[in-house]
Amino acid sequence: MSVIRRKIALMGCYCVGKSSITERFVSGNFSNDYETTIEDLQTKSYKYDGKDFLLRIMDTAGHQQYSLFPRSCAFDVDGYILVYSIDDRHSFEIVQIIYDKIRDHMGDVKFPVVLVGNKIDLQSESRAVTKEEGLQLARSWEAVFLEVSAKDNIGKSKNTVKHVFEKALQEIEMSRGNVQRRSNELRVQTGMPSISAPNSPRRKRSYPVAGKWVNSCNDVNQDVDGGDEVCENPIKAAQWRALSEKRNNINQFLELHREEGLHFYLDELRHFATTRGGLIDDDFRAEIWPILAERMVTCEDEDCTDATPSCTVSRSTSGSDLQTSDFESAMSEMTNEETTPIADPEESGVDAENERLEKLQEHKEWRQVDMDVQRTLARFPPNISEQHRTTLQEDLTPLIVQILSTNPGFNYYQGFHDVLLTFLLVLGKEKALKVGLDITRSGSFRAYLLKSLEDSVLKELNLVYVILSRADPELEEVMRSVNLGGLFALSWPLTWFSHSLHNYHQIVRCFDVFLASHPLFPIYVTAAVVMYRRAAVLSVEQEMPFIHHCLNTMPHEIPVDEIIADATYLMKLMPPVLLKGRYLEEYQRNVSSSPVKTRGVSKLPRYALQLAVMGAAGAAAGYFLLTRYQI
Amino acid sequence: MARTYDYLFKLLLIGDSGVGKTCVLFRFSDDSFNNSFISTIGIDFKIRTIDLDGKKIKLQIWDTAGQERFRTITTAYYRGAMGIMLVYDITNEKSFENIKNWIRNIEEHASQDVERMIIGNKCDMEDRRVVSRDRGQQLSIEYGTKFMETSAKLNHNIEEAFYTLARDIKGKMERGQGQTVGVGGTTGRYQQDSTIAAQGNNLCKNRHTFHCDFIAF
Ligand SMILES: Nc1nc2c(ncn2[C@@H]2O[C@H](COP(=O)(O)OP(=O)(O)OP(=O)(O)O)[C@@H](O)[C@H]2O)c(=O)[nH]1
Ligand SMILES: Nc1nc2c(ncn2[C@@H]2O[C@H](COP(=O)(O)OP(=O)(O)OP(=O)(O)O)[C@@H](O)[C@H]2O)c(=O)[nH]1
Ligand SMILES: [Mg+2]
Ligand SMILES: [Mg+2]
Numbered sequence: 001m002s003v004i005r006r007k008i009a010l011m012g013c014y015c016v017g018k019s020s021i022t023e024r025f026v027s028g029n030f031s032n033d034y035e036t037t038i039e040d041l042q043t044k045s046y047k048y049d050g051k052d053f054l055l056r057i058m059d060t061a062g063h064q065q066y067s068l069f070p071r072s073c074a075f076d077v078d079g080y081i082l083v084y085s086i087d088d089r090h091s092f093e094i095v096q097i098i099y100d101k102i103r104d105h106m107g108d109v110k111f112p113v114v115l116v117g118n119k120i121d122l123q124s125e126s127r128a129v130t131k132e133e134g135l136q137l138a139r140s141w142e143a144v145f146l147e148v149s150a151k152d153n154i155g156k157s158k159n160t161v162k163h164v165f166e167k168a169l170q171e172i173e174m175s176r177g178n179v180q181r182r183s184n185e186l187r188v189q190t191g192m193p194s195i196s197a198p199n200s201p202r203r204k205r206s207y208p209v210a211g212k213w214v215n216s217c218n219d220v221n222q223d224v225d226g227g228d229e230v231c232e233n234p235i236k237a238a239q240w241r242a243l244s245e246k247r248n249n250i251n252q253f254l255e256l257h258r259e260e261g262l263h264f265y266l267d268e269l270r271h272f273a274t275t276r277g278g279l280i281d282d283d284f285r286a287e288i289w290p291i292l293a294e295r296m297v298t299c300e301d302e303d304c305t306d307a308t309p310s311c312t313v314s315r316s317t318s319g320s321d322l323q324t325s326d327f328e329s330a331m332s333e334m335t336n337e338e339t340t341p342i343a344d345p346e347e348s349g350v351d352a353e354n355e356r357l358e359k360l361q362e363h364k365e366w367r368q369v370d371m372d373v374q375r376t377l378a379r380f381p382p383n384i385s386e387q388h389r390t391t392l393q394e395d396l397t398p399l400i401v402q403i404l405s406t407n408p409g410f411n412y413y414q415g416f417h418d419v420l421l422t423f424l425l426v427l428g429k430e431k432a433l434k435v436g437l438d439i440t441r442s443g444s445f446r447a448y449l450l451k452s453l454e455d456s457v458l459k460e461l462n463l464v465y466v467i468l469s470r471a472d473p474e475l476e477e478v479m480r481s482v483n484l485g486g487l488f489a490l491s492w493p494l495t496w497f498s499h500s501l502h503n504y505h506q507i508v509r510c511f512d513v514f515l516a517s518h519p520l521f522p523i524y525v526t527a528a529v530v531m532y533r534r535a536a537v538l539s540v541e542q543e544m545p546f547i548h549h550c551l552n553t554m555p556h557e558i559p560v561d562e563i564i565a566d567a568t569y570l571m572k573l574m575p576p577v578l579l580k581g582r583y584l585e586e587y588q589r590n591v592s593s594s595p596v597k598t599r600g601v602s603k604l605p606r607y608a609l610q611l612a613v614m615g616a617a618g619a620a621a622g623y624f625l626l627t628r629y630q631i
Numbered sequence: 632m633a634r635t636y637d638y639l640f641k642l643l644l645i646g647d648s649g650v651g652k653t654c655v656l657f658r659f660s661d662d663s664f665n666n667s668f669i670s671t672i673g674i675d676f677k678i679r680t681i682d683l684d685g686k687k688i689k690l691q692i693w694d695t696a697g698q699e700r701f702r703t704i705t706t707a708y709y710r711g712a713m714g715i716m717l718v719y720d721i722t723n724e725k726s727f728e729n730i731k732n733w734i735r736n737i738e739e740h741a742s743q744d745v746e747r748m749i750i751g752n753k754c755d756m757e758d759r760r761v762v763s764r765d766r767g768q769q770l771s772i773e774y775g776t777k778f779m780e781t782s783a784k785l786n787h788n789i790e791e792a793f794y795t796l797a798r799d800i801k802g803k804m805e806r807g808q809g810q811t812v813g814v815g816g817t818t819g820r821y822q823q824d825s826t827i828a829a830q831g832n833n834l835c836k837n838r839h840t841f842h843c844d845f846i847a848f
Contacts, residue, residue, distance in 0.1 A: 005662075007662065019635065023635050027635075027687075029635070031635070038678055039660075039677065039678050040678050040679065040680050040689075041660055041661065041662070041678075041679045041680070042680055056662055058661075072660070072661045076661065076662070076663040368648060368649075368698065371648065371649045371670070372670045375668055375669050375670050376669065377666050377667045377668075378667035378668075378669055379669070411700060412700075413698065413700045413701075414648065414670045414671075414672055414696060414698045414700075414701070415670075415672045417670075452700075452703075453700060453701065453704060454703065454704065458704070485707070487673050487674060487704060487707075488673070490672055490673035490704070491672035491673055494672060495672070499669070499672055545676060545691065548674075548675070549675060549676060552673070552675050553675075
């Protein structure tokens with residue numbers, strides 16, 4: 001007889017006993033020691049309802065309010081077991097957050113779920129959540145509810161760990177229409193729709209894609225438009241007012257100055273791009289990004305580029321002459337004369353277009369680029385038609401290769417395609433090409449393409465340690481003591497965060513700022529993200545793999561606006577010139593003189609950190625700070 | 632939950648970009664294969680616990696970026712690895728030829744006695760095969776490693792590959808190397824670690840420190 005495979009995910013706050021429950025079920029053991037889980041898959045054969053099942057049990061890391069919805073729980077999971085501990089009120093709140101996250105992923109359908117209150121052996125001493133509360137919550141989800149103890153797993157009671165899994169399995173099979181509900185079920189309401197039947201729409205959907213786009217492209221627009229709904233929450237309402245006001249301002253500004261030429265107003269455009277909400281609308285972006293890209297802020301020194309002599313901060317409002325000469329010098333470097341930077345397919349005709357494509361296909365990087373482009377599925381919105389997506393993917397490879405072929409010294413790296421995909425999605429083919437050429441003319445991307453990664457991005461990432469040593473010495477010391485290095489954040493500057501952020505809006509929001517800021521700004525953002533994850537970093541085991549894994553995984557709900565505000569603040573305190581100069585030297589001296597402990601560096605006020613901790617309230621504070629520390 | 636395992640093994644997947652390392656790992660750790668994989672930038676790991684001859688073994692499996700440009704960066708992580716899977720794509724000649732280079736990389740950067748295994752992935756694509764089974768087999772004989780053809784897509788031989796590698800490491804570890812405390816120099820660091828593990832009631836605390844030395848300015 002064939003074995004039926006089912007995958008069950010256990011989720012819940014840390015230390016509630018997910019691993020203990022799994023272990024109890026899989027091997028019958030229990031241990032009083034606590035070692036936190038990163039992620040683990042266990043398997044167990046189980047006979048149920050006369051059939052043989054192979055249960056694959058996904059034991060997950062403890063969930064926190066802002067933690068990532070684990071990829072491994074986002075697809076192929078047949079049912080969930082959500083665990084809280086009856087002696088921990090907070091863990092009860094967390095299961096509700098998790099439930100909402102799962103629902104978001106599922107797109108509001110019901111799914112097989114069992115709610116478990118663990119550690120019932122502690123009920124006489126320290127119960128903090130009543131049974132009634134658990135029941136009520138389960139009822140609101142139409143879920144099964146059980147209170148158990150992984151520790152005293154008393155065999156004859158109806159509430160043992162075994163029952164937890166049996167109920168989960170029963171829910172799963174029921175949702176597939178394979179078993180009938182028995183009459184004396186704990187669950188209050190019946191009739192869970194059959195949602196995980198093999199061919200129902202839910203199964204067809206690919207969750208990571210959906211997840212990435214939960215509040216996708218136009219969530220701000222929705223916020224802006226759907227003002228009525230958000231008004232109940234004062235902070236949200238204030239945010240909404242600020243954003244819609246800003247949107248009107250940008251709109252008016254564009255109307256007023258479009259004729260004249262927007263490039264005369266670079267400072268204003270940069271201001272819009274760097275302040276809260278960024279450029280808000282993709283329509284605005286399509287108009288403003290090309291102007292920003294044409295006049296990217298450049299480095300004060302030559303280190304950032306391959307020694308392009310005219311490398312200065314452009315402060316002028318009117319698109320400065322320096323840039324033009326910069327451009328010309330860059331263009332003269334192009335030895336590959338045959339490739340026209342911007343080819344107009346309509347004018348050149350079909351044959352010429354084919355010829356151009358064939359030429360590009362001979363480029364040494366074509367294959368690698370194409371392979372990466374084929375693997376960008378997760379970055380497209382779910383509502384995009386397959387045909388549209390395919391067209392965009394087909395456009396992307398030649399677009400990238402065309403940019404690469406402007407300089408024979410360019411070496412493609414995986415992740416550059418993520419950057420160009422973002423431009424393509426927002427700007428369309430032609431503008432994306434122009435912007436692509438502009439951003440590779442100077443600055444970080446040029447360095448990444450020309451130099452080795454050790455000499456470019458990893459050097460930049462070392463500066464994160466310099467920032468942290470002043471802004472959060474304790475965290476810096478932990479990271480240094482385990483030899484963490486900068487690899488955990490490799491893709492962040494390399495792709496302007498587009499490889500690791502989960503939501504389109506977050507990505508374009510970052511691009512707004514990066515296009516309008518100093519080339520090192522992504523490094524300040526990297527430091528701000530690390531500081532935002534402080535609690536998580538300090539709570540995992542203090543060893544390289546765990547800290548690496550923790551930081552390498554970007555939470556879904558990361559508050560990008562607050563992080564950008566933090567980063568702006570950090571940059572004001574430690575301007576790039578000092579960071580790369582005096583501060584770096586000081587840091588190196590400190591590290592070599594006291595290898596483990598950093599001393600003699602003055603601590604900063606903990607603004608940034610407080611912001612992160614304040615979470616939602618931080619939004620308002622961030623806005624306040626930004627208006628105060630306006631560039 | 633403390634130490635629900637007897638051993639912790641660190642494994643590493645290497646091979647050219649696009650051969651399917653990430654897919655192989657996801658198939659093993661999450662038992663899934665879908666189309667929304669993205670190319671790997673940098674390095675990260677997944678964990679799965681397996682049962683092997685009555686012992687619980689926790690596998691910490693590192694997936695690396697395959698592109699040439701990331702190669703020198705990721706070699707810093709070779710040193711802590713106890714087993715390495717070298718993956719090529721049976722529909723891609725170049726990826727097969729490059730196995731030699733990957734082996735050289737291992738010899739330079741990994742500990743000497745690391746268990747190695749060669750994997751020919753995508754064996755579901757018989758119609759596009761360019762590297763015969765024989766050649767794969769031959770190469771593995773040349774290097775004295777195990778060999779398997781796998782398909783992450785069809786879940787063919789994936790479990791077998793990881794179990795085999797884990798079994799080899801376990802065997803090597805239990806073959807009396809428990810006594811050779813501090814042989815140092817010639818033995819890799821994992822032996823010392825696993826020695827401690829073996830002594831510590833077969834409870835292996837995860838103290839295998841990875842080294843990465845690129846904090847050079
Ligand atoms: N008294 C009591 N303690 C328990 C019970 N279940 C687990 N514990 C203890 O609670 C602690 C945490 O258990 P784990 O199973 O590791 O918790 P977890 O949810 O997997 O934690 P993370 O992996 O960090 O998310 C351990 O010390 C266990 O011994 C229980 O039923 N009763
Ligand atoms: N037919 C088939 N395709 C596969 C198989 N394994 C992977 N692929 C495909 O091969 C492509 C590359 O797979 P990845 O796992 O991303 O490759 P990788 O080795 O991790 O590549 P890098 O991250 O760039 O180093 C993906 O598009 C997969 O769909 C397989 O067993 N059979
Ligand atoms: Mg756990
Ligand atoms: Mg990969």
